[in-house]
Amino acid sequence: MLRAFQILINKFLTLTCKIFGRNGSQFPGAISYNINQHILEKIKYPKYVIGVTGSSGKGTTTNFIYHILKDAGVDVVYNSSGSNGIRGITTLILNNCSIFGKFKHDVLLLELDEKHLHLAFGKNKMTHLVLTNITRDQPARNGSPDLIYDAIFNALDGTTTLILNADDPCLNKATLSYPGKIVTYGINKTKDSYNKKENFSVDNAYCPNCHKKLIYSYYHYGHIGSYYCPNCDFKRKTPDYVATKVNLENQTMLINKNEVHLNKNFLFTAYATVAAYALCQTIGIKEKDILHALNEDVIPSKRGHEYTIDNRKVTMLESKNENALSYYQSLKYIVNEKGKKVVILGFDNVSRRYKYNDLSWLWDVDFELLNDESIEKIILIGRFKWDVLVRLKYAKIKQNKIILIDDMNNLIPTVKEKTKGEIYTMVCFDMTEIIQKKIMEAEHGNN
Amino acid sequence: METIKIAHLYYDLMNLYGEHGNVRALTHHLEEHKIRVIVHNLSIEDKINFDDYDLFYIGSGSKESFLIVLEDIIKRKNEIKKAFDEGKFFFITGNALDLFGKSYTTNEDMTFDTLNLLSYEAIETNFRIVGEQVYTYPKLKEEIIGFTNRDSLLKNVQEKPLFQVKEGTGYAPNEQTEGVYKKNFYGTYLLGPIFIRNPYFTEKIMEKILKSKNISYTPFEDETEIKAFEEYRKNMLNEKNGN
Numbered sequence: 001m002l003r004a005f006q007i008l009i010n011k012f013l014t015l016t017c018k019i020f021g022r023n024g025s026q027f028p029g030a031i032s033y034n035i036n037q038h039i040l041e042k043i044k045y046p047k048y049v050i051g052v053t054g055s056s057g058k059g060t061t062t063n064f065i066y067h068i069l070k071d072a073g074v075d076v077v078y079n080s081s082g083s084n085g086i087r088g089i090t091t092l093i094l095n096n097c098s099i100f101g102k103f104k105h106d107v108l109l110l111e112l113d114e115k116h117l118h119l120a121f122g123k124n125k126m127t128h129l130v131l132t133n134i135t136r137d138q139p140a141r142n143g144s145p146d147l148i149y150d151a152i153f154n155a156l157d158g159t160t161t162l163i164l165n166a167d168d169p170c171l172n173k174a175t176l177s178y179p180g181k182i183v184t185y186g187i188n189k190t191k192d193s194y195n196k197k198e199n200f201s202v203d204n205a206y207c208p209n210c211h212k213k214l215i216y217s218y219y220h221y222g223h224i225g226s227y228y229c230p231n232c233d234f235k236r237k238t239p240d241y242v243a244t245k246v247n248l249e250n251q252t253m254l255i256n257k258n259e260v261h262l263n264k265n266f267l268f269t270a271y272a273t274v275a276a277y278a279l280c281q282t283i284g285i286k287e288k289d290i291l292h293a294l295n296e297d298v299i300p301s302k303r304g305h306e307y308t309i310d311n312r313k314v315t316m317l318e319s320k321n322e323n324a325l326s327y328y329q330s331l332k333y334i335v336n337e338k339g340k341k342v343v344i345l346g347f348d349n350v351s352r353r354y355k356y357n358d359l360s361w362l363w364d365v366d367f368e369l370l371n372d373e374s375i376e377k378i379i380l381i382g383r384f385k386w387d388v389l390v391r392l393k394y395a396k397i398k399q400n401k402i403i404l405i406d407d408m409n410n411l412i413p414t415v416k417e418k419t420k421g422e423i424y425t426m427v428c429f430d431m432t433e434i435i436q437k438k439i440m441e442a443e444h445g446n447n
Numbered sequence: 448m449e450t451i452k453i454a455h456l457y458y459d460l461m462n463l464y465g466e467h468g469n470v471r472a473l474t475h476h477l478e479e480h481k482i483r484v485i486v487h488n489l490s491i492e493d494k495i496n497f498d499d500y501d502l503f504y505i506g507s508g509s510k511e512s513f514l515i516v517l518e519d520i521i522k523r524k525n526e527i528k529k530a531f532d533e534g535k536f537f538f539i540t541g542n543a544l545d546l547f548g549k550s551y552t553t554n555e556d557m558t559f560d561t562l563n564l565l566s567y568e569a570i571e572t573n574f575r576i577v578g579e580q581v582y583t584y585p586k587l588k589e590e591i592i593g594f595t596n597r598d599s600l601l602k603n604v605q606e607k608p609l610f611q612v613k614e615g616t617g618y619a620p621n622e623q624t625e626g627v628y629k630k631n632f633y634g635t636y637l638l639g640p641i642f643i644r645n646p647y648f649t650e651k652i653m654e655k656i657l658k659s660k661n662i663s664y665t666p667f668e669d670e671t672e673i674k675a676f677e678e679y680r681k682n683m684l685n686e687k688n689g690n
Contacts, residue, residue, distance in 0.1 A: 136463065139596055140577050144463055144509035205459045206491075211515050213459075213491070355686070356579060358594040359679075360639025363465025383682050386675035390643060393671055394471055 003042045003101050006032050010094035025083040029090030041123045043093060044102040048283055051121070053112040053152060054132030054165075055145075056326055057268050057275075058084070061132055062111040064276035064299055069107060071293035072285050078109035086119040107283075114148050115141070118155035125157060130279050131164040131171050132271065135222055136364065137323045140356045145170055153178070163279045165271065166239040167224045173208040176234065185278040186239035187253075187270055190246045192332070193218040193225065209234045220267060221332075222325050241278035246270050248336075258291055263299040268329055307439050309415055314423045314439065321350050321428050324364035330426045331369040340421030341375050344411075344435065346382030347428055359387050367395040377419045381405045382431065408434060412442040449660055450483040454500040457508070457516050458488040461543055464596075466506025468640025469540065473502070476642075476653050479667045482660075491519040497526040500535065502656070507541025507597075507638045510571075517559055520546055524562055531564055531632060536656060539634040540641060544627065545569035545599050547634060565627055565634075566605035567618075572598050579683065580615035580637060582625055589647040592679060593637035601627075609635055631659070644679070646672035 010028045017024025032039055052062045059082050069076045079092050089110055096104050112120065114134075131152070134145050142148050149170060156162075158179035164171045166184035175182055195218050207214055207229035214234075219225035228235035243260075246253040251262040253270055255277050262269050273294065280290050293299075307314040317333060320326035334343060350357045370378060370392065378401055380388050385404050392402060403418060405411050415423060425435055455470045474484045489495050497503075508516060520527070531537065537547075545551050548567035552558045561569065575598050582591040591610055600619035608618075609626025617625045618636065626635035633652070635641070642649045646669050657664045 139464070143575060143596070143598070144511075146509045146511045206512070206515055208511075211491075211518070356577065356594070357679075357682070358464075358579070358596070358639065359644070360464035360466075360468070360594065363468035363640050363643070384679070386671065386678045387644075390671050390675045394468070394475070394643075 002036060003039065004099045006035055006039050007094050007097050007099050007101065009035075010091060014091065014095055023081070025079070025081040025091055026085075026087040027091075029087040029092070029094065032094055033086055033090045037119075038123075040090060040093060040120060042101055043097055043124070045124060046103050046106050046108055048107040048128065049124075049126045050107065050109045050128045050130070050279065050283070051112045051117070051126045052110065052130040052132070053114050053117060054130075055114070055135040055137040055148065056320065056323060057132040057272055058111050060268065060272040061130060061275045062109060064272050065130070065279055066109055067299045068276055068280045068285065068290055068293040069109070071297050072280075072289040074107055074285070075105045076107035076109055077105045079111055082111065084111040084113045084116070086116045089116070089120050115151050117152055121155055125159045128161045128163060128279060128283065129156070130275050131162060131174075132275065133165055133168045133224060133325075134170040135323065135325050136361070137320075138351060138353065139322065139361075140351070140354055140358060149173070156180070161282065163275065163282060165224070165275065166236050167220060167226065169208070169214060169223060169227055169234075169236070172234075172236060176209055183241070183278055183282050184237070184239040185241040185243075185274045186236065187220060187243040187246060187267070187274065189218050189226070190220070190248075190267070192248075192267065193220055195219060207232060207234050221328050241274055241281070243270055243274040258287070259295070260291070261295045261298055263301040266329060266333060307436065309412060309423060309439060309443065312421070312423055314425065316425045316427075316432050316435070318432060319426045319428060321347055322358075322361045324361060324366070327365040327426070328369075331366060334424045334426065335369055335372050335374070337422070337424075339374065342377040342379065342415065342419040342421055342423050343370065343375055344379045344381060344415075344423065344425040345427065346380050346385050346388055347431055348382045348384075349430065350384075352430065357384070359384060362387060362391045365391075367391055367397070370397055371395060375401070376421060377401055377403060379403045379405060379411070379414065379419070381408065381411060381427075408438060411435070412438050448481065448483050449662060450485060451477055451502060451656065451660075452500045453484060453486045453502045453504060454495065454497075455486060455488045456495075456503055456505045457490050457512075457520075457543075459490050460512040460516050461506045461508040461541070463507045463509060463512075464541065464639040466540060466639060469506065469538065469642045470504055472640060472642035472649060473504070473538070473652075475669070476649050476667065477656070479669075480653055480657060480662070480664070482657075482662075491515065495523065495526075497523070497530040497535075500530075502536040502538070503530070504538045505540070505543035505546070507543060510598075513542055513545070514559075517546060517551065517561065520562065521560065527562055528564060531630060534631050534659065536659075537632040537634070538642075538652075539632070541636060541638040542597050542599055544601070544634045544636055547627075547632070548601065551599075564632070565629060567601040567603050567627070569599050569601055572600055574598065576600070576616050576620065578615055580625070581613040581683075582610035582615070583613055584610055584648055584651065587647060587651055589645075589676070590680065591637075591641075591645050591648055592676065592683075593635075593641050593644065594639060595636050596638060597636055609633060631655070643672065644676060646676055
């Protein structure tokens with residue numbers, strides 16, 4: 001009875017939010033969850049309940065899986081708004097149930113916050129869980145990577161099939177102890193792979209089995225790559241689904257020998273694609289349907305509005321604070337692009353989730369990559385621009401390349417008057433919105 | 448030209464919060480004082496001759512890394528004790544501090560022997576201590592800023608504290624002091640590159656290092672670091688006052 005009542009309340013609140021033009025992806029679920037924290041246990045789930053989690057790339061991977069399933073004609077719903085915490089998930093699930101608590105679609109697909117897994121699936125377990133990577137990420141909330149691992153695996157009992165990134169030793173650790181089925185995926189050496197002796201930003205440099213230092217034959221980034229333990233048999237084995245011949249320039253790669261199109265030229269995209277491929281084939285989607293979804297009905301690349309300043313293209317790269325790998329991806333992307341560039345960098349707050357402004361992660365980010373002659377100017381914005389400037393000084397970036405902006409109203413005029421070439425922003429969500437607004441005002445007089 | 452040799456110990460395991468920034472800051476400041484700096488990044492199983500170095504640094508790590516390091520460092524106990532007694536410099540930040548007391552006790556009630564260089568016991572907590580910190584350091588008018596994010600505390604500390612707590616948490620909840628100071632051992636739970644963020648404090652440290660080498664000290668001010676320090680403090684105060 002309570003269940004039917006909660007489902008109705010949830011639907012009613014969602015509708016109310018819609019009528020008043022509010023984002024109703026979290027609020028109804030928050031109310032439902034507060035009334036009864038066990039509501040999600042009382043749902044009759046479909047045959048496939050698929051979760052996607054990890055420190056980064058989970059949103060993109062979820063979108064790719066959704067695209068393939070939808071293209072193959074599967075009846076699937078997912079949290080498209082990216083509300084991946086317990087409130088958003090509760091809203092989505094209850095809204096897609098009959099009042100008798102039966103989930104109305106064939107597949108439930110969820111991007112999941114690592115720390116909320118046990119709240120959503122404490123008792124009922126997912127059938128499949130895709131794991132992207134575990135890295136340093138929002139430490140004020142998550143603690144260290146081994147705590148993120150524990151949070152995920154404490155919510156699992158072996159009944160869930162894992163689809164995991166074998167290039168990440170922190171995830172591959174699960175192959176030592178997880179009692180359930182594991183499918184692996186990964187990417188072989190690419191032309192951007194590297195090897196360096198002293199790698200500071202590694203989260204899992206040591207064998208989880210015998211604590212000897214892992215030996216890497218190459219890194220893709222951070223601690224992701226191909227490794228083995230010199231002492232025991234822990235290593236990256238050839239993944240079940242392996243991407244080879246990754247060519248970011250042409251946006252192609254092979255997965256188990258089939259040519260696959262990449263919808264963007266990021267290595268992250270290659271990971272999301274091979275992860276989605278592995279999951280879909282594991283749940284029985286035919287290879288030809290997956291290839292059709294990836295190569296014919298290609299995944300639309302979410303470019304959104306194209307911005308320009310004085311007809312100079314602006315590329316906005318979302319960079320997550322406190323996540324060095326997210327910044328690394330942006331830096332690598334900018335450096336690899338052709339032409340002269342100006343980079344805009346900075347933030348007003350480290351996080352949206354908490355008020356702490358710990359800046360130590362700035363020293364984990366490879367800002368040394370900005371020492372590239374194609375980058376002519378770097379513009380620093382936001383409240384912590386001086387801390388970023390110190391970091392850039394230590395990266396030995398020439399001071400005459402750097403411009404500090406005190407007043408955001410001066411940003412666009414400065415870009416126009418003092419810089420040339422294409423414009424790249426490397427900031428987090430909040431700053432992206434502010435910059436978009438400034439461009440609109442400057443270019444279209446849209447106040 | 449005088450040379451200082453720095454050993455960055457467990458640089459790969461105890462570097463959870465960009466702590467190699469501390470070694471870079473020490474190097475930068477020492478070089479500004481016309482000292483040649485040699486840094487060796489060392490880790491478990493490496494052969495380390497403690498006599499070769501003037502200064503040792505260790506930063507923070509995850510619990511897993513911490514336990515791997517403990518297993519290794521305990522084998523070097525006598526050499527570390529000798530280096531400490533000889534007055535070599537130890538800069539120990541974050542949970543590396545837990546390595547230097549008598550023992551470390553986990554939540555599962557397992558107790559490990561630690562280096563026994565200092566008097567305290569380290570206890571793992573079942574809660575995390577997280578937040579921005581403002582401390583004071585004797586004879587320094589500027590404050591110390593930093594961050595803590597940990598799940599351990601100290602008990603029965605006999606040594607002198609390094610800092611007085613102005614805002615935040617001491618070496619244990621409700622304690623008004625933080626860090627440990629003895630001979631040339633400087634330990635604090637503050638994480639990340641504290642020597643970058645606290646240029647005034649770093650210069651106080653420079654004074655001591657130079658004195659130990661019988662070199663006269665002339666102040667050096669890194670303007671960018673000082674500006675970043677001042678701006679950060681201003682931001683914090685603005686937030687506190689609700690602006």
